[in-house]
Amino acid sequence: MTDSPTTGWTGGQQAFGDLATALAHYTDKVLFDEVWEREELSKRDRSLITIAALTAMGNTDQLGFHIPFGIANGLTQEEVIEAITHLAFYTGWPKGFSAMGVAKNVAASVGDEA
Numbered sequence: 536m537t538d539s540p541t542t543g544w545t546g547g548q549q550a551f552g553d554l555a556t557a558l559a560h561y562t563d564k565v566l567f568d569e570v571w572e573r574e575e576l577s578k579r580d581r582s583l584i585t586i587a588a589l590t591a592m593g594n595t596d597q598l599g600f601h602i603p604f605g606i607a608n609g610l611t612q613e614e615v616i617e618a619i620t621h622l623a624f625y626t627g628w629p630k631g632f633s634a635m636g637v638a639k640n641v642a643a644s645v646g647d648e649a
Contacts, residue, residue, distance in 0.1 A: 542568050546600075579609035583618060586610075590619055590634040591626040598637040603645070612642055 547562025571581060582605030589597050602615055615638055623631020 542572060544568055577609070579605070582608040582610055583614070586615060586634075587618060587622055590622045590630055593626075593630045593633065595633045595637050598634055599641070602638055602641045606641075606645075612638075612645070 544563045544567035546567070547559035550559070550562075552559040571578060576584075582601065585601050586598065586605055589595070589601060605615060606612060616635070619631055619634045619638055622634070
């Protein structure tokens, strides 16, 4: 798969390229240039799955990126909120509340831009 064209993703490089070149490379070239570009799932579906997984694991720091990314990939704010609400019953209420806090902040920042 390394012969596939790249999307030009540089988020890993921008975040950690000066410190962790391997992590930056795998983030940009493998995760976003290859995995996210596979045709078997839409980017919208990948975003919903990613938001669900991050919520389930309690990794809310990454949700600050993935919720707006998911919206850019076709999710609605209402779908994100509903997914997190649904997940609270399966992943634990504190994880759902923590994830919803991020969703609320994202919604507020999007509202500020409108």
